[in-house]
Amino acid sequence: MNAHLDEIYLDANATTPVLPQAIEAASRVMREGFGNPSSTHGTGLRANALLQDVRDRATRVLGAEHGRVLFTSGATEAIQTAVLSALCDLRERGEHAGRLLLYGATEHKAVPASLAHWNSVLGLGCRIEAIPVDANGRHDLAFLRTHAPHASLVCTMAANNETGVISDLRGIEDALAACAVKPLWLVDGVQALGKLALNLAHTRIDYAAFSGHKLYAPKGIGLLYLRNGAPYTPLLAGGGQESGLRSGTENMSGIAALGAVLEALEQRDAFREHAALHAFREQLIAALRDALPELAFNTPLDLAVPTTLNFSVPGFTAKELLDLFDAAGVRVGTGSACNSSKASPSHVLLAMGIPAARAASAIRLSFGPAATLHDIAAACERIRACGAALRRSCRLPSANADTAPQHGLTQLVADQACTWLLADAASRSCVIIDPVPQLSARLEAYVRCQNHRVLAILDTRAHAPHESARAALAATLADCMAAGNVDAFGWPAGHRTVTLADGERAEALTLGGIVLARTTLPGHAADSLAYLAGTPDADERLPADAVRYAFTGDAILHGAPERAGAVHAALHKLTATIGDDSLLCPAHDVHNRFVTTLAAERDAHSPHARTPQSGDTLITDKTDAGSEQSNEPIHDAPPDRRSSINIAPDALRGFLREQPDALLVDVREACEHSFSDLPVVDTRILNIPLSRFAEGVGQWLGGSEQRPLVFFCRSGNRGMAAATSLRRLGYAKAWNLAGGVALKATA
Incomplete structure (x- = not known):
């Protein structure tokens, strides 16, 4: 069929x-x-x-x-x-x-x-x-x-x-x-x-x-x-x-x-009887519960046709689950197909009194009355494989103590609010910055799966504009937390100090071979802080060019003219303490840029910076939102880049022949990438998910030369976001595979 x-x-x-x-x-x-x-x-x-x-x-x-x-x-x-x-x-x-x-x-x-x-x-x-x-x-x-x-x-x-x-x-x-x-x-x-x-x-x-x-x-x-x-x-x-x-x-x-x-x-020679359809549904329900133990069915099973199941999984958006199922070759829906390009919660589920967050994360699984036993058995096998992939990638709790430790920076996003997790693989320790409630379950699963010791859970403001999950998450992870009292920001007492580039003596946490130093960041609010992550020298100094990441909260948000003075004050402080290529990691990512640099923000906030025009189009969902087309105008990209950033699927082989050192970068999450059957086409394929994109950006910008990078995902949207972000930071050799792997059969 x-x-x-x-x-x-x-x-x-x-x-x-x-x-x-x-x-x-x-x-x-x-x-x-x-x-x-x-x-x-x-x-x-x-x-x-x-x-x-x-x-x-x-x-x-x-x-x-x-x-x-x-x-x-x-x-x-x-x-x-x-x-x-x-x-x-x-x-x-x-x-x-x-x-x-x-x-x-x-x-x-x-x-x-x-x-x-x-x-x-x-x-x-x-x-x-x-x-x-x-x-x-x-x-x-x-x-x-x-x-x-x-x-x-x-x-x-x-x-x-x-x-x-x-x-x-x-x-x-x-x-x-x-x-x-x-x-x-x-x-x-x-x-x-x-x-x-x-x-x-x-x-x-x-x-x-x-x-x-x-x-x-x-x-x-x-x-x-x-x-x-x-x-x-x-x-x-x-x-x-x-x-x-x-x-x-x-x-x-x-x-x-x-x-x-x-x-x-x-x-009735091609269609199953109701008893068979009910049996098929029971098999699918069992597979879903094995794969996703916390799922909640939105379909009242005793009052519905046996061919439809609607469910939500706490801690997951509908798009995340659809992407995973799609990578596994299982096609499911997120509601009415006529409406699935819209991100708003299902009006059907809202009318039933289902909370908006749960309604927005709903998945619809439906099969026809001509489905066969083989179809359903194959579907159940792949659904269970999706659950296993989520456990391997620490998206679901896992009893596997041998999970490979992850190192470096992870960015999690919910409703444009960013939570950052900085981890050291060798010491199995991490720091969480600006946690939001929507991500608490995911953070807990990750920490426990990775067997991390949490050195601190920090806010960049004591009274953040978003609801902080710091205290609640610290209580949930109490058995994983480092002992000791903390202040209103979550900062623990009694740690080392380092000297910043401007001469300030700053308190610092030790995370493997790096330190995380905190400093005030003027302009945004009286209680704003920044956390600077980098490698100190032998004299306990943290030179500006040694700072890899600066977690700046909401101190620098482009496109808000009323806050120009505050942003310039923050930039002035940062200019004295970090390098031009240090990555700024915000608490909100309104324009889907993931990270930025001090140099890029100084240019953006200079008197001669280009003002965004009404015709500019933003890619606003890092998980393939909207119509999932990637040939729209790119915000903040010069006109000559708008057409050249895309590579058509049938042009990829020629591009790779002309660029023999190019890398294909799969920006899907690891659980999606694990199902990939893409051939290696004269080059290597790397998996750097958007949640780990900041880690990749730091390596690419810090390289001695720019290696051609072709980003791809399921539909082209995430790849476009990655390529656009990297070009904005001055990395010219970044492209997107138009249409993503969804169009690979046409290439």
Whole structure:
């Protein structure tokens, strides 16, 4: 069923592969049955006979013998047509008709968008209101009974596309039947087809929408059920096809393919029975719980179709999990496919009362009724492999005491707030700087997995603008913490002192071969501190060029004109204590730069610095956010770099031949990289995740010459962010592999 042998597709609620017999049916029509069903010659008559045969089959499958079944381009068109029909009827009935339009709070966005659109176009001025749902995602029937008598149209779905929750259609029907003037009723049946028994003729549903590509037919074909007597206004006028109800030459190849799917559904030769689907779901649940013990299911399992699972994992964003599953060749979703490019929490889960943080981290796993035992077994194996990869990379607690110690700097980001962890592998010790609550679970898992001794948990401000997790994290890690009292910043007493480049004697912690010295940083706030990490000389001095990292909190934030004076004061202090190439590590990374340097910030804050323009585009999510395209303008890159920073997949081999010393740098996290099957193409491939990017930047900028670097990730966004950041710091030989490994098959 899958196009690629290495791909396990578990996002069937977004779309499905096309059934082989559907492909053959569509191909046969394009080869032999290409006639126009409106033509009266033999070729047209054969096409018309096929059209009617598929319509009859759809009527049987839907139990729609007392209504009409129309072919549409998909469910969106079907929904638009139904809404237009209902609202035109409302307009014709005049002022006394119900002026309330109701829709389920968990509906697909196509429904409220259609209501708002046609309400506006027709100038009706109706009130549009959502029907609340309970914690299980089912409609509030008491609310419906109260409000339905005042409504002209009620829109609900049969099964939810994000959670799989099955609506209580009988309860809804009873509530509508009690109305003196019964409102029209539209049902989104997209996720019900092939999964639930449908008998539309024995309901009072007026309109029902279905989509072929959600059930193994190609995209571009759908169905609209129209109950006999329900008002109807054509959305498309023209040649009068579909008995004048939907003009436009019919999509005969799509109709033939849909007919093959409906035939397989009737015969049950390609589709599993419900008992088998439930067994498949239990296998997947067991694998998920083995891999991700802390997961919480957002799907009420006893009230949902067996083909959909929605879950969240504390401490992980949805994007992190999607990236990991994708690297393992398991395709899952983060909600409605139409909305997955947006970072906002799922409106479906929010309507169910699920907290925003949990809703924003939700993953949807869905399979189709044609799934096989082999598909599910392979999926379970890879899901468990994902859990093992997370344990190896210390993203989940691990009992493995042999985990290789990590050395150097790690940057963790949550909502643009940065937490830094500086570790020494030899002594198995670390320091945590500016911890935020969202990252506490991840920090604890990392420290325990690495078997680290935590020398200190520090803040750069005693009263930080973000909520600090310092005290809570210190309590959680009490058994891992170095003993002793600490001050309001988390700084322990009784350590060595070093002399900074400006002559200041500063307290310092020892972390293997380096020291972490603290100093005040004027300009941002009265209690601001900076922590300088570097290698002292034999006289306990820390020369400016020996400082590798300066943790500067929020003292230097580019693009805030009102803080120019404060930033210049901080830069003045830093200029006297650190080198031009020392890396500044902020407490917030609003522009996705990871780190910066003193030289870069002096240039950025000089009177001649370029002011960001409204046309500049920022890459705002280090985990492949948004549409995951990487060919947009680059903020802070000169115009000549905007086109040259990308390398097309099919140009990579040529580039590497011309640049034999180039390195390919995979900026995905280690757990993702562990699944990589990329060939070594005439060069080495390094894995330097964005969380470790600062460590890499320090090495690259400190090198004697610039070696060509080609960054890549899953989609191209993280690679673009890395290349852009490095070029901003003066490293000209940085490129991004456009499209990332997602397009490797085209290279």
